[in-house]
Structures are given as structure tokens and as C-alpha cells.
Amino acid sequence: MDGSKFDLKKYFIKKHTIIKDEQIFEPIYIPECLVHREKELSLLASYFKSTIYKNSINSGGSVKSGKQLIIQGSVGLGKTVVVKQFGLTLEDYCQNRAEDNIIRISFFHMNCRRQRSWYLIFTSILRHLVPAFPIRGFSADELLTYLIKIVKERNQGLLICLDEIDYLLTESKGQDLLYSLIRHHEGVSLNEQAQISLILITRNPHFQTFLDPALLSSLSNSVIIFEPYTYSQLLDILLQRAQRGLNERGYSDDILKAITSIANKSGDARYAIELLWRSAKVAEQQEAKEIEFEHVRKAQISVFPIKHSIVTDLSPQLKSVLLSLALLLKCDKDRAFVTTKEVREKYNEICIYSQLKPRKQTQFWLYLQELEKQGLVELEVHNTHHNGKSSGRTTLIGISDFPVDELLHLLEVNSSSSHTS
Ligand SMILES: Nc1ncnc2c1ncn2[C@@H]1O[C@H](COP(=O)(O)OP(=O)(O)OP(=O)(O)O)[C@@H](O)[C@H]1O
Ligand SMILES: [Mg+2]
Incomplete structure (x- = not known):
């Protein structure tokens, strides 16, 4: 013990020397431009395009039925961020466009690892749509019936992303509810339809083999596969983060290339971004003016390619x-x-x-x-x-x-x- 009093203020007022904006490295941050995922975003847009328009007046001006899509790809390839950006942009685009015959669409992103049951998924969507809805005392099937009724009454669309869907399908009841959600419009007249579209995200390359045949045929093979990022794509993603989140003098091209080479084995953007952020932290702790290779090596020990x-x-x-x-x-x-x-x-x-x-x-x-x-x-x-x-x-x-x-x-x-x- 050196006997000096712990000085909290010293830590609070300590300025970042390398990090310019910490939020840029937070998991919830969505960059407005998702480099190298334009193709996937445009595939999503073309796939869901038809759902935003109402049926013609001759057919009652009702909403069209929903569509379903599977997104597959391993860790850190931008599946979540791409779907979130697509959903939020779509929601925004469809606001107040009734005169163009476009319906309102509400987007919900649900992480099935966190919300591990259909009950939790449906309650959280219903709470957003109808804040006063009395949730308690209903089964998941009943909640689904209400959800369909509400969406139908509002003559709007719902786009639900079920991220890490595997966690919901471990039991056969989970598959039954997904089936009901997909096929709810069967036997319903065009005017009575509720539009619920689904995007199912999975890391599992064999996801389809776990589905029962009825469910599989309903999902009708609409799949977008996210491929691992290449070296140069990862480098661009890192450069974008570095330009926004770090001081210009805090990093060099060689450091970004070194981090990219490390992350390139898996093509995982999360790993690359986290390694850059941790390297900046290590450099700051050591009161260096810029990130050096040794800081990257130290940071590497604390970043793992698993969440x-x-x-x-x-x-x-x-x-x-x-x-x-x-x-x-x-x-x-x-x-x-x-x-x-x-x-x-x-x-x-x-x-x-x-x-x-x-x-x-x-x-x-x-x-x-x-x-x-x-x-x-x-x-x-x-x-x-x-x-x-x-x-x-x-x-x-x-x-x-x-x-x-x-x-x-x-x-x-x-x-x-x-x-x-
Ligand atoms: N094309 C991109 N441009 C900019 N940032 C990206 C891009 N792709 C991914 N990222 C960033 O990389 C990180 C991981 O992305 P995301 O969470 O979407 O991956 P994921 O494929 O959903 O991974 P997981 O399967 O582990 O959930 C996020 O911080 C995200 O913002
Ligand atoms: Mg994800």
C-alpha cells in the first residue's frame, strides 16, 4: 500500500487518447452503410416487395398474405445487423404511404435465445401493438390467435425476425406454432387475411433437416446464405469502424491489416471489430499514442470467436x-x-x-x-x-x-x- 487516497476523479476525467466514440463499438450500433452486404439487402427488398402493396380495389383493397424466408450463415457475418437494418428501413418507408397503396408494416426483431418461448415472443409483440392488452392467463396458441386478429383488424403488415430460431424449435410444440404462424391464412378469404411475414435466422447449416416435412414445404426453400467475409471485405468493415470510432492518429493501415489477417480465418466481422476495440483499449491503458502490434497480441488473448x-x-x-x-x-x-x-x-x-x-x-x-x-x-x-x-x-x-x-x-x-x- 502506498498510502495515497483512491482518486476516483482521476479515472472519470481521464480522456480517451485513441477511442473517439465508444458507442461505435457497441453491439447495438448499426452502421448506416453495411459495406459488402448490398446484395443481401437487395435480395431481401425484392423478396418482400410484393407484400407492401394492398390488393387491388377490385379484390377489396386488403393486405396480401405474408412471406417467409430463412437466413443462414455462421457467426459474425452480419445476419442480424442486415435484417435489422432492412426491417427498420422498410417500416420507415411504409409509414404514411396509404395514397401509394402501400400498407403500414411493423417490424419486430426477436432473439429466440433471450426470449426462449413462443409465449414470450407473442407477449412482447402484443405489448408493443396494444400496450393495454391483458397478457396474463393466455396460452401461446391463444396469444397467436389474438395477434392474428389484431393485425387483421388494423389491415397492416407485420414483419417478425426470429433470430437464432433454433432455440424455439427444440420441442415439437415449437414447430407446431411456427407452422400455425406460417399457415394461419389457409382457408381464409382474401379480404380476411392478416399479413405476418417471417425472417428466420439460423447459424445451423443443417437447419432444414430438423424441420418436419410439413414445415419444410411451407418454408418453400426461400433461403439467403451469408458467406464469410473475405480479407478485403473485412478490411473495409474495419476501416469504416476505425474512421468513425477512433482518432485518426490512433491507428495505422498496417494495424488494420494485421487485425484483418487474424480475423480472416473465420471471416467473422464481430471478432474483427472487437479485436480492434480491445487493442485500442490495451493501447490506452498503456498510455500509448497509437495501437501497436503488441497491443493487438495482448488483446487477442481476451477476444474469442464465440459470443x-x-x-x-x-x-x-x-x-x-x-x-x-x-x-x-x-x-x-x-x-x-x-x-x-x-x-x-x-x-x-x-x-x-x-x-x-x-x-x-x-x-x-x-x-x-x-x-x-x-x-x-x-x-x-x-x-x-x-x-x-x-x-x-x-x-x-x-x-x-x-x-x-x-x-x-x-x-x-x-x-x-x-x-x-
Ligand atoms: N457489412 C458490415 N458492415 C459493417 N458492420 C458489420 C457488417 N457485417 C457485420 N458487421 C458488424 O459485425 C458484428 C456482427 O454482426 P451480426 O451481429 O449481424 O452477426 P451475425 O451474423 O448475426 O452473428 P451471430 O450468428 O453470431 O449472431 C456487428 O457489430 C455488426 O455491426
Ligand atoms: Mg446474430
Whole structure:
């Protein structure tokens, strides 16, 4: 201890030397120009174009039925940001254009990892449309019926983006509701239609194989695939962020190129942007005037090509399973994998300590599969041998592409909130 008083003011008035505008690096920031996604934006516009016009007066001037589209692509390729920008621009364009025969369209972006049930999705849309709507006491099916009724009465359109849709379809009931949402206009006369269009976003390249055939045929193969960004595309995206968010003297072209080369393995724009931001932070902490390669190297340790929110949004049970695995791997640094039995034992211990009810083997196994689906763990089935003879199979578990210390930190920071449920 040096005995000097902690000076809060010193930190508050400390000026950024490299970062000009921190908001430019926040996840909710949407740049007005999405470089290298013009093609995808124009595909969206042509696909939904017909839905904005009313049917001719001869057909009653009613709205057209909605359309559905799937968007597929791996992490950080701009799926969310492109759809958000499209939806918000469409909503804006369709305001007050009744004289052009254009209907009003309301856009809703729903993250199905956060709003994990149809009930939550429908309540949040209904609350926006009708703030006084009495939500309690309804089932998800009833809420859907109300939603259709309200949209029909208003003679407007609804464009709902169900982002990370996989989280809603884990049970067959989830698929049934999606089916009802898509086919609600069947058997309804043209004048009575409600227009609800859907954009389903998934990272899973095999998404369609999980859909039951009726649902698959309804989605009628309308898919836009987002390809990973190339080196030069990523460089342009980084340059745009750097120009807006950093002081001109705080970075060089060579630094942007170095970050791009690192992110180029996955073509992931989120990773590239976060690495740039963290490098700027490291440089500022070290009171440097501009970002240097060493700052990028340091920053790289703390940026991972996986979203922290995937871990922090896990249920308390899933967090406990993951925590058990992380603790075991941390204790035994020489092993990349541990056995299911070991994780189960640790999990039981953690449940007692954190007042969670330990689940039975079948449910525990489902938790492991869920974590694997979310890309957090790797499961490897091995045949075991005893005295040269096969003696069964065992499953080994490891952590995918995520440093154990970082995972423990994330889980522990969150444990106070999760251990109470
Ligand atoms: N073409 C682009 N121009 C500018 N910024 C972009 C572009 N594409 C992506 N980004 C930025 O990269 C980050 C990741 O984009 P986004 O969240 O849309 O990815 P995603 O494909 O939805 O990823 P995930 O599957 O992980 O949800 C965001 O900060 C976004 O603003
Ligand atoms: Mg997304």
C-alpha cells in the first residue's frame, strides 16, 4: 500500500487518447452503410416487395398474405445487423404511404435465445401493438390467435425476425406454432387475411433437416446464405469502424491489416471489430499514442470467436454442468477431455453447494447434448477395451475453442444470479 487516497476523479476525467466514440463499438450500433452486404439487402427488398402493396380495389383493397424466408450463415457475418437494418428501413418507408397503396408494416426483431418461448415472443409483440392488452392467463396458441386478429383488424403488415430460431424449435410444440404462424391464412378469404411475414435466422447449416416435412414445404426453400467475409471485405468493415470510432492518429493501415489477417480465418466481422476495440483499449491503458502490434497480441488473448452472451444466457442447470467441466479441466491441465462420470460427480457437488436440484442421468445427458449444440463443448464417444476385448463405450467431454480461465470467469461472475433459481 502506498498510502495515497483512491482518486476516483482521476479515472472519470481521464480522456480517451485513441477511442473517439465508444458507442461505435457497441453491439447495438448499426452502421448506416453495411459495406459488402448490398446484395443481401437487395435480395431481401425484392423478396418482400410484393407484400407492401394492398390488393387491388377490385379484390377489396386488403393486405396480401405474408412471406417467409430463412437466413443462414455462421457467426459474425452480419445476419442480424442486415435484417435489422432492412426491417427498420422498410417500416420507415411504409409509414404514411396509404395514397401509394402501400400498407403500414411493423417490424419486430426477436432473439429466440433471450426470449426462449413462443409465449414470450407473442407477449412482447402484443405489448408493443396494444400496450393495454391483458397478457396474463393466455396460452401461446391463444396469444397467436389474438395477434392474428389484431393485425387483421388494423389491415397492416407485420414483419417478425426470429433470430437464432433454433432455440424455439427444440420441442415439437415449437414447430407446431411456427407452422400455425406460417399457415394461419389457409382457408381464409382474401379480404380476411392478416399479413405476418417471417425472417428466420439460423447459424445451423443443417437447419432444414430438423424441420418436419410439413414445415419444410411451407418454408418453400426461400433461403439467403451469408458467406464469410473475405480479407478485403473485412478490411473495409474495419476501416469504416476505425474512421468513425477512433482518432485518426490512433491507428495505422498496417494495424488494420494485421487485425484483418487474424480475423480472416473465420471471416467473422464481430471478432474483427472487437479485436480492434480491445487493442485500442490495451493501447490506452498503456498510455500509448497509437495501437501497436503488441497491443493487438495482448488483446487477442481476451477476444474469442464465440459470443460471451451464449454462456451468460445459459440456464442455471446448464451453467452448472459447464462449470463442473471447466473446474475439472482447470485442475488437470494435462487433459483436454474428461469423462461423463467425472463431470456428473462434480455437477452433483456443485448442485448441493448452489442449492440446485441435481438432475437424473437422462436429463444430465440432454444438458450435455444441448451444450454441444451451442458449440460450447465437444463430445467424443470412445470404445473401451479390457484385456484386449471391447468392454463398452464411454463419452469424453472437452471444451470447444474457449480458454478455461475465461469460461470460469464468465460463469463465476454470473453465478450469484444463477444459483438462486
Ligand atoms: N457489412 C458490415 N458492415 C459493417 N458492420 C458489420 C457488417 N457485417 C457485420 N458487421 C458488424 O459485425 C458484428 C456482427 O454482426 P451480426 O451481429 O449481424 O452477426 P451475425 O451474423 O448475426 O452473428 P451471430 O450468428 O453470431 O449472431 C456487428 O457489430 C455488426 O455491426
Ligand atoms: Mg446474430
